[in-house]
Amino acid sequence: MSILKEMFFLFRTVGRPSLFCLLCCYQGAVVADGTAIDKVYHPYVQPQEREIEFRSIVENNSDASSGDERIYRLGYGQSFTDRWFGEVYLIGAKNDDRGFRLEAYELEALWQVTEQGEFFADWGMLFELEKEHSEEVFELATALLVEREWRRWTGTANVYGIYEFGEDIDNEFETAMALQGRYRYVRQFEPAVELYLGQDTKGLGPVVMGSLPLGGARQIRWEGGVIFGLDSSTPDQTFRILLEYEF
Amino acid sequence: MFSRTKKIYFQAVLVVVCSTSVNTVHADKPVIEIEIRDHLFWPSEVTVPANTKVKLLVYNKDPTSEEFESYELNREKVIMGNRKAVIFIGPLLPGVYPFFGEFNPDTAQGKVIVE
Numbered sequence: 101m102s103i104l105k106e107m108f109f110l111f112r113t114v115g116r117p118s119l120f121c122l123l124c125c126y127q128g129a130v131v132a133d134g135t136a137i138d139k140v141y142h143p144y145v146q147p148q149e150r151e152i153e154f155r156s157i158v159e160n161n162s163d164a165s166s167g168d169e170r171i172y173r174l175g176y177g178q179s180f181t182d183r184w185f186g187e188v189y190l191i192g193a194k195n196d197d198r199g200f201r202l203e204a205y206e207l208e209a210l211w212q213v214t215e216q217g218e219f220f221a222d223w224g225m226l227f228e229l230e231k232e233h234s235e236e237v238f239e240l241a242t243a244l245l246v247e248r249e250w251r252r253w254t255g256t257a258n259v260y261g262i263y264e265f266g267e268d269i270d271n272e273f274e275t276a277m278a279l280q281g282r283y284r285y286v287r288q289f290e291p292a293v294e295l296y297l298g299q300d301t302k303g304l305g306p307v308v309m310g311s312l313p314l315g316g317a318r319q320i321r322w323e324g325g326v327i328f329g330l331d332s333s334t335p336d337q338t339f340r341i342l343l344e345y346e347f
Numbered sequence: 348m349f350s351r352t353k354k355i356y357f358q359a360v361l362v363v364v365c366s367t368s369v370n371t372v373h374a375d376k377p378v379i380e381i382e383i384r385d386h387l388f389w390p391s392e393v394t395v396p397a398n399t400k401v402k403l404l405v406y407n408k409d410p411t412s413e414e415f416e417s418y419e420l421n422r423e424k425v426i427m428g429n430r431k432a433v434i435f436i437g438p439l440l441p442g443v444y445p446f447f448g449e450f451n452p453d454t455a456q457g458k459v460i461v462e
Contacts, residue, residue, distance in 0.1 A: 146414075146424070146425045147412075147427060148412060148423045148425055149425070171437065181426075182432075183383065215433055215434075215435055216424075216434075216435065217400070217422070217434075217435035217436060217437070218433075218435045249421055251440075256419070283459070284418070284421065286418075287418050313449070316449070316450055317414065317425075317449070317450065
């Protein structure tokens with residue numbers, strides 16, 4: 101019962117004006133090519149942090165003739181200061197028609213704007229530049245990262261502005277959003293609910309995550325979940341996993 | 348529609364940056380200082396008022412890095428050697444909230460007592 105009460109408190113408080121302001125951004129969403137389901141970023145950076153990250157999504161779409169689409173990301177990241185973290189990714193993909201192929205490269209920078217707990221919410225920004233491997237297609241994205249805690253609950257919002265450009269694509273501006281409500285049950289196991297919104301994506305589903313300390317600065321973080329499509333353009337289910345080794 | 352979306356997005360970014368700057372000017376919270384020396388927290392127990400946001404100033408006097416870690420406080424912060432870090436905690440309900448040094452967990456132990 102206490103969890104239900106806290107849940108009610110969480111969603112009642114989320115209606116604060118600043119988060120409403122962010123939600124307004126989504127109203128003008130144009131086209132978001134591909135899926136917006138990936139992961140939810142948190143606006144925090146630790147100095148001297150390094151990590152190797154693997155994450156994957158599998159789209160199970162009964163309407164797709166090419167079967168399940170699988171996307172893989174392998175990344176290496178490290179912090180440069182106590183406020184900036186950078187990461188580079190190789191992105192691969194495969195489906196029933198095409199075997200595994202290198203799809204794109206991505207550079208990412210995360211900026212922790214405020215100290216955790218200093219204001220009513222914690223703020224950060226994410227900057228991404230992605231280049232398709234075999235096409236002259238670029239994607240430049242910025243995202244506002246917002247997180248707030250309510251006792252054992254935390255709510256996180258990522259609001260993206262995305263600009264696609266290049267010789268092989270019509271230049272366009274898009275928006276997307278990811279929301280996460282997480283219950284900090286124990287360090288190794290934290291249940292969450294995630295909502296993803298984009299022009300071609302409307303998905304909602306349960307996720308579990310946790311971390312396992314290995315001593316010193318080393319730890320393993322993991323996430324896994326399934327996001328159910330809420331409209332016909334979103335895959336029926338999107339399974340996502342993340343494994344991260346921090347050292 | 349294209350330009351309207353961009354405009355709304357960048358206006359939201361501006362609102363966030365401005366509101367954060369204004370809050371910085373008016374920040375006024377109780378401050379508690381903690382030192383890390385010889386892989387120990389000094390003091391190892393601090394008492395803070397309930398339902399109040401508190402600013403912890405943690406000075407790492409050791410030459411090596413330490414990580415202030417507390418799942419109960421939902422905080423983890425690496426503090427490099429001979430540097431300081433600011434950690435905001437609360438508002439908290441009355442109780443005891445343990446913290447420790449992730450890099451020296453056997454010795455660096457402490458607790459925040461909220462009353």
